[in-house]
Amino acid sequence: MNWLNIQKDAWITAFTNKKIAGLLWLITLICGFPVMRLVHRYLYSVFGGTLVTEIWLRQFDASFLLEIISGKTPFLSLISAVFIAVLMIYGLLSVWATAGTIGWLAEPIPPGVSVNERFFSRFSHAGGKYFGPILRTSMITLSLSLLAVIFFFFGTAGIVIGIGMILLWILTSDVTKILLVRDGSRRAFITFLKSLPWVARHIHRLIPHYAVTAGVLAIGFIIYSVIDGALIADTGFKIFLLFSLQQVFVFFRGMARVQLFAAVVNVVNGRAAEPVKTAEIPLAAPVTE
Amino acid sequence: MNKVFLFLSLFPALGFSQDKIFDPPLSPRIANYTMKAALLPDEKAVRAEYVLVWKNTTADTVRDLQFHLYLNAFKNNRTTFMKESGGRHRSGVSNRDQDGWGFIDIVSLTIPDGADLTGRIQYIQPDDGNPEDQTVIRVPLDKPVFPGSSVRILCTFYSKLPRVFARSGFTEDGFFMVGQWFPKIGVFENGKWNCHQYHSNSEFYADFGVYDLTITVPEGYAVAANGILTETQTDGGKTTYHFYQEDVIDAVWAASENYTRITDIVPVGKTARNVEVTYFLEKDKTSHAGAYRRIVPSMLQYAEEWISPYPYRNLCIVETPSGEGMTAGGMEYPTLFTTGQNIDIPGFELIGRVNWLELVTFHEFLHNYFQSMVASNEFEEPWLDEGFTSFMESRFLERYFREQNLAGDYGYILGAVINSVDFHRFAYLSGARSGVITQNAWANDNFYATASYSKPVLMLRTLQNYLGEDTMNLVIREYFKRWSFKHPRTHDFLSVLNEVSGKDMRWFTDQFLFSAKTVDYVASQITNNDETIKPYGWFGHRDEKKFSAGHAEPESADTAASERKYRSVVRVRNNGDAYFPVDILITFKNQDTVWRRWDGRDLYMEFHFHGASPVQSVHIDPYRKNLLDLNWANNSITIAPQSAGIWRYTTRLYFWIQSIFQKLSLFI
Numbered sequence: 034m035n036w037l038n039i040q041k042d043a044w045i046t047a048f049t050n051k052k053i054a055g056l057l058w059l060i061t062l063i064c065g066f067p068v069m070r071l072v073h074r075y076l077y078s079v080f081g082g083t084l085v086t087e088i089w090l091r092q093f094d095a096s097f098l099l100e101i102i103s104g105k106t107p108f109l110s111l112i113s114a115v116f117i118a119v120l121m122i123y124g125l126l127s128v129w130a131t132a133g134t135i136g137w138l139a140e141p142i143p144p145g146v147s148v149n150e151r152f153f154s155r156f157s158h159a160g161g162k163y164f165g166p167i168l169r170t171s172m173i174t175l176s177l178s179l180l181a182v183i184f185f186f187f188g189t190a191g192i193v194i195g196i197g198m199i200l201l202w203i204l205t206s207d208v209t210k211i212l213l214v215r216d217g218s219r220r221a222f223i224t225f226l227k228s229l230p231w232v233a234r235h236i237h238r239l240i241p242h243y244a245v246t247a248g249v250l251a252i253g254f255i256i257y258s259v260i261d262g263a264l265i266a267d268t269g270f271k272i273f274l275l276f277s278l279q280q281v282f283v284f285f286r287g288m289a290r291v292q293l294f295a296a297v298v299n300v301v302n303g304r305a306a307e308p309v310k311t312a313e314i315p316l317a318a319p320v321t322e
Numbered sequence: 323m324n325k326v327f328l329f330l331s332l333f334p335a336l337g338f339s340q341d342k343i344f345d346p347p348l349s350p351r352i353a354n355y356t357m358k359a360a361l362l363p364d365e366k367a368v369r370a371e372y373v374l375v376w377k378n379t380t381a382d383t384v385r386d387l388q389f390h391l392y393l394n395a396f397k398n399n400r401t402t403f404m405k406e407s408g409g410r411h412r413s414g415v416s417n418r419d420q421d422g423w424g425f426i427d428i429v430s431l432t433i434p435d436g437a438d439l440t441g442r443i444q445y446i447q448p449d450d451g452n453p454e455d456q457t458v459i460r461v462p463l464d465k466p467v468f469p470g471s472s473v474r475i476l477c478t479f480y481s482k483l484p485r486v487f488a489r490s491g492f493t494e495d496g497f498f499m500v501g502q503w504f505p506k507i508g509v510f511e512n513g514k515w516n517c518h519q520y521h522s523n524s525e526f527y528a529d530f531g532v533y534d535l536t537i538t539v540p541e542g543y544a545v546a547a548n549g550i551l552t553e554t555q556t557d558g559g560k561t562t563y564h565f566y567q568e569d570v571i572d573a574v575w576a577a578s579e580n581y582t583r584i585t586d587i588v589p590v591g592k593t594a595r596n597v598e599v600t601y602f603l604e605k606d607k608t609s610h611a612g613a614y615r616r617i618v619p620s621m622l623q624y625a626e627e628w629i630s631p632y633p634y635r636n637l638c639i640v641e642t643p644s645g646e647g648m649t650a651g652g653m654e655y656p657t658l659f660t661t662g663q664n665i666d667i668p669g670f671e672l673i674g675r676v677n678w679l680e681l682v683t684f685h686e687f688l689h690n691y692f693q694s695m696v697a698s699n700e701f702e703e704p705w706l707d708e709g710f711t712s713f714m715e716s717r718f719l720e721r722y723f724r725e726q727n728l729a730g731d732y733g734y735i736l737g738a739v740i741n742s743v744d745f746h747r748f749a750y751l752s753g754a755r756s757g758v759i760t761q762n763a764w765a766n767d768n769f770y771a772t773a774s775y776s777k778p779v780l781m782l783r784t785l786q787n788y789l790g791e792d793t794m795n796l797v798i799r800e801y802f803k804r805w806s807f808k809h810p811r812t813h814d815f816l817s818v819l820n821e822v823s824g825k826d827m828r829w830f831t832d833q834f835l836f837s838a839k840t841v842d843y844v845a846s847q848i849t850n851n852d853e854t855i856k857p858y859g860w861f862g863h864r865d866e867k868k869f870s871a872g873h874a875e876p877e878s879a880d881t882a883a884s885e886r887k888y889r890s891v892v893r894v895r896n897n898g899d900a901y902f903p904v905d906i907l908i909t910f911k912n913q914d915t916v917w918r919r920w921d922g923r924d925l926y927m928e929f930h931f932h933g934a935s936p937v938q939s940v941h942i943d944p945y946r947k948n949l950l951d952l953n954w955a956n957n958s959i960t961i962a963p964q965s966a967g968i969w970r971y972t973t974r975l976y977f978w979i980q981s982i983f984q985k986l987s988l989f990i
Binding site for chain 2: 065080088100175206272279
């Protein structure tokens with residue numbers, strides 16, 4: 034039941050380090066804002082004075098978008114350019130956040146340093162220190178995953194192989210990042226190559242954690258979808274309520290990422306959950322006359 | 323005697339005596355073929371001969387014959403088809419290997435007991451004068467064919483099939499789609515031959531007749547054709563299939579050793595007849611028959627209700643193989659049509675659905691009505707078959723999925739419903755003024771699809787909205803009744819339209835059928851002037867006089883409301899150069915509504931109102947009867963804009979963007 038203890042510890046870690054999940058959520062919020070705002074401003078400039086917005090309150094009618102898409106390539110080009118730009122910015126911020134997260138979870142605490150030292154300074158220190166190696170690892174992972182996509186064009190078997198390869202790269206990438214931080218190494222490519230056989234040998238220990246995380250996220254998404262379907266957001270308050278629900282789900286996904294990293298750190302370090310040590314209570318001295 | 327004829331004559335005389343299918347005939351039976359063909363899989367070719375009995379049903383004497391040799395379009399890269407298409411068609415690309423090209427060689431063309439016409443064959447290019455194009459031949463006769471008489475032609479030929487990329491040909495895994503494979507006689511009308519070259523965007527035109535087709539293939543090959551299978555014989559390592567069909571305009575067949583035939587008997591709607599439906603499927607995909615079985619009864623029923631009961635005794639559905647075979651899919655022939663493999667993207671069902679199979683099946687089946695039975699000229703007026711077929715297809719899809727309580731006749735993705743109207747509007751909006759519906763198939767390559775499919779769909783649906791569905795059904799049924807098994811032109815349909823509807827619809831067809839005019843209504847302005855006269859001075863009589871300083875609070879809200887007076891002006895505009903009568907909904911602030919009608923002829927129109935409530939919003943054509951309006955977004959205007967509707971979807975977009983970011987972070 035070792036993996037159960039690891040899971041339990043990982044979730045405890047995630048819940049006790051909600052600041053990390055909050056930071057991950059904040060990054061998506063900030064990076065997504067320019068695109069959302071741009072789209073909103075454009076839609077408002079086109080539809081703001083019309084009855085289209087009232088129609089959209091009742092149901093989404095895609096036909097009105099045809100008037101935007103058809104012959105409006107400058108707008109689409111702009112939105113695409115902005116999206117790509119924020120995607121790249123998000124990528125870099127995400128690298129920093131990943132480095133900070135793993136640093137928080139896996140970096141040995143130097144002697145004399147309190148574990149309760151200010152969160153942000155430790156987090157950002159690790160984010161900066163390991164930014165380079167984590168970025169290189171991410172580039173390797175992305176490149177290999179794109180190559181794996183080629184298999185998708187070879188039928189169902191190809192799709193299965195491609196997805197399997199992508200999963201393998203993700204697992205290897207996570208282990209590599211943890212090793213880089215734990216060992217203070219900067220050799221991303223070498224560490225990735227060394228991690229690959231290790232992952233292959235220990236895949237039976239890693240997969241359950243990813244499966245649990247995926248399962249939990251799926252359940253979360255189902256719950257969100259049910260509420261989304263039931264909540265007809267046709268007033269400002271309901272729209273705000275739905276938006277809040279969506280952000281809770283985004284935050285939860287960030288927490289799941291922290292949980293997953295925590296679990297994989299434990300697997301990589303080969304630590305089973307240690308039994309809780311209870312202090313020995315001395316027997317009371319016998320009562321003597 | 324050449325080797326080919328000897329080869330074919332070695333086959334045992336099959337001695338079929340064929341019962342009549344239709345008595346009296348459905349069509350004039352002008353071009354009647356008795357064919358024998360042998361598939362040569364190693365050569366990717368067909369050796370064949372036929373006897374053609376062609377009747378001159380016109381009042382003119384015919385001194386020559388003209389034939390289509392469609393496969394010559396794939397002979398080299400200088401044919402008209404290849405030059406216009408650039409070697410690309412239907413998402414396929416031509417293969418330039420030696421084996422990849424296609425052609426027809428006429429070995430001999432003779433009149434039995436008469437002249438040998440082989441040496442008289444002339445290649446002609448009536449459309450573009452391209453000397454490299456050999457898709458039309460002219461054969462002068464030694465004896466003319468007088469009105470009312472007929473001529474028998476014996477033709478032996480060798481058809482090399484191309485590697486399939488445009489309807490006909492072979493695939494690498496041994497599937498043969500044998501279409502447009504024989505020298506096909508043109509249509510003699512109005513004193514001359516109507517026999518066009520094969521263009522990239524053109525399809526076909528032929529007369530009706532009886533087709534008696536015998537096909538020999540290696541044993542183990544299954545064959546599907548557009549006739550009734552009357553006999554199958556296997557002998558000496560060969561299997562011979564005999565198909566027979568009456569009152570059709572073509573013969574087509576498919577063969578493969580990886581395929582099998584599954585046959586069902588399906589009732590034709592509420593008639594007492596049945597139709598034998600054959601599904602030609604790959605051996606490892608026979609389960610696909612289930613999907614077609616769900617669709618076929620509905621399409622026969624809808625056709626019976628809206629057009630006419632399907633008259634033939636057979637129908638064949640060929641599901642072409644995936645990969646390059648898909649370019650032979652989605653094609654219509656009389657009593658046979660090809661679909662393709664349903665595009666299955668793993669996991670796509672989580673985010674949406676595309677009703678591809680229903681769309682293709684309905685569309686190609688409907689071509690049996692508009693093209694195979696109402697045999698319009700696909701070269702010169704492609705909209706008559708594609709437009710009508712697409713129009714009815716959209717109605718079939720709407721009804722089919724409505725009956726299943728499913729939204730989106732084309733499907734849905736990420737919660738957004740996709741309807742056929744939206745699809746065709748998108749195509750139309752992309753180039754609304756680029757051409758006219760009635761252009762011929764090769765006039766404007768960039769506008770062909772819009773002119774033949776999308777704009778006709780929108781035009782016919784707008785017409786239906788204007789006339790009403792019941793009247794439109796009467797128009798369609800009468801059009802089919804008068805022009806089935808004939809060759810109608812656009813003006814023939816218009817005559818039926820005007821007669822059945824009881825209206826002169828030339829104002830509509832002149833604008834939207836024969837011209838590139840467009841209509842774009844705009845709700846441009848609402849002006850509300852408060853003309854309430856606040857009371858100043860003395861009011862009342864004698865002792866009941868009261869003084870009002872004008873700024874006093876009203877005695878009650880009702881008093882205030884009744885005293886309010888507004889003069890409102892609503893202005894609507896037509897930014898286009900066409901017009902279409904529309905209804906305009908005007909809503910007042912107190913939620914009262916009024917309707918006004920505008921014919922749209924003038925540049926703008928103003929509506930004036932005096933009342934206790936100002937105008938809040940204007941909506942032109944709220945029920946969207948006019949599908950040709952270039953822009954629906956500007957059809958309304960309101961003085962009380964709601965931003966919540968936009969926020970509703972931009973927040974959702976925000977969530978999706980965040981989700982994409984978090985998916986990316988798996989790799990980071």
